[in-house]
Amino acid sequence: MNAPHPAALEREQLNRDMAPLNLSPLWEVLHALVPREPATPCLPAHWKYGEVRPFLMRAAEAITAEEAVRRVLILKNPGLGGQAAITQSLFAGLQLIMPGEVAPSHRHTQSALRFIVEGTGAHTAVDGERTSMKPGDFIITPSWTFHDHGSQAQGPVIWLDGLDIPMIRFFDAGFSENDVNKSQAVTRAEGSSMARYGHNMAPVQHDAPFGKTSPIFSYPYDRTREALERLERDAPIDEWDGVKLRYVNPLTGGAPMPTMATFMQKLPAGFEGKGSRQTDGAVYSVVEGEGVALIERNGQSWRFEFGPRDHFVIPSWHTARFSSKRGCVLFSFSDRPVHQALGIHKEERLS
Numbered sequence: 001m002n003a004p005h006p007a008a009l010e011r012e013q014l015n016r017d018m019a020p021l022n023l024s025p026l027w028e029v030l031h032a033l034v035p036r037e038p039a040t041p042c043l044p045a046h047w048k049y050g051e052v053r054p055f056l057m058r059a060a061e062a063i064t065a066e067e068a069v070r071r072v073l074i075l076k077n078p079g080l081g082g083q084a085a086i087t088q089s090l091f092a093g094l095q096l097i098m099p100g101e102v103a104p105s106h107r108h109t110q111s112a113l114r115f116i117v118e119g120t121g122a123h124t125a126v127d128g129e130r131t132s133m134k135p136g137d138f139i140i141t142p143s144w145t146f147h148d149h150g151s152q153a154q155g156p157v158i159w160l161d162g163l164d165i166p167m168i169r170f171f172d173a174g175f176s177e178n179d180v181n182k183s184q185a186v187t188r189a190e191g192s193s194m195a196r197y198g199h200n201m202a203p204v205q206h207d208a209p210f211g212k213t214s215p216i217f218s219y220p221y222d223r224t225r226e227a228l229e230r231l232e233r234d235a236p237i238d239e240w241d242g243v244k245l246r247y248v249n250p251l252t253g254g255a256p257m258p259t260m261a262t263f264m265q266k267l268p269a270g271f272e273g274k275g276s277r278q279t280d281g282a283v284y285s286v287v288e289g290e291g292v293a294l295i296e297r298n299g300q301s302w303r304f305e306f307g308p309r310d311h312f313v314i315p316s317w318h319t320a321r322f323s324s325k326r327g328c329v330l331f332s333f334s335d336r337p338v339h340q341a342l343g344i345h346k347e348e349r350l351s
């Protein structure tokens with residue numbers, strides 16, 4: 001065996017000697033710090049609704065919504081070592097509220113979105129306005145607004161929670177507090193925000209009531225679906241995305257929340273999509289229909305055969321290809337607005 005190169009010995013000694021001073025050499029980690037392309041530890045993952053729902057129902061036996069504060073099962077990315085995160089920047093969970101229950105009012109700087117998955121008749125309240133929940137509705141809880149949930153439904157109501165928790169943690173910028181009241185007083189009629197901002201008009205005298213967040217509180221599914229259906233009939237179908245629309249903040253034209261973009265897409269029956277990848281990892285909630293997501297990264301591949309109310313995650317820079325024999329509707333969200341604000345968003349569409 002050759003003796004170690006003198007330079008190697010000297011470098012090892014250098015590393016040992018400076019370590020107590022919290023110093024270490026960049027040259028040993030440079031490639032990992034600035035990878036040639038995104039090298040996320042996140043893995044694609046798929047939660048089948050039929051497998052998840054029984055655990056939500058067991059959670060309802062185990063704990064009340066009030067005791068839990070939020071009765072949520074976290075969708076954990078299996079590549080993130082047990083962190084409460086579905087991507088490096090995003091949290092996702094499925095929340096259950098039973099008839100008569102209340103999830104008490106609180107607020108936090110983390111922004112939240114709700115995407116209703118099952119059941120009708122629960123409500124959420126933000127800033128004195130309530131909105132009722134129906135499957136497919138997309139509802140916003142802006143940063144630092146008090147919010148509580150309640151239910152007068154006949155049965156369970158379940159929704160997807162999407163929050164920017166890991167991103168706010170990354171910046172160490174999170175605050176939270178409980179409200180003095182369990183449920184907040186209703187001070188504005190249901191539908192006020194929709195009347196003011198949801199008809200391609202805006203109040204003449206207004207400021208943005210929630211700062212950088214959309215003033216629309218709930219984007220109802222019937223309107224979203226109607227738009228997608230018309231476009232499927234009357235407009236060209238995108239070869240990668242089918243018919244895909246993004247939700248907007250009507251005051252800016254940008255994403256509804258500063259940290260999260262949301263999308264709804266319809267894949268026509270018989271759709272065989274081309275592959276694409278983007279830097280923003282995305283979480284999907286299947287609204288209607290069935291299909292297949294084929295995901296590839298560095299020679300590894302995943303095949304998710306999804307059905308209604310399933311959830312799955314496509315991490316950053318993984319190539320995804322959708323197909324659907326009978327057609328389907330998919331909701332998704334990602335941290336794209338942050339990529340765009342930083343000028344680092346990248347998308348590649350394969351031919």
Ligand code: 1HN
Pocket residue numbers: 070072091093095103112147161163165
């Ligand atoms: C939260 O406040 C809600 O308000 C849902 O429904 C999920 C996950 C972590 C921290 C706070 C909600 C949450 C959450």
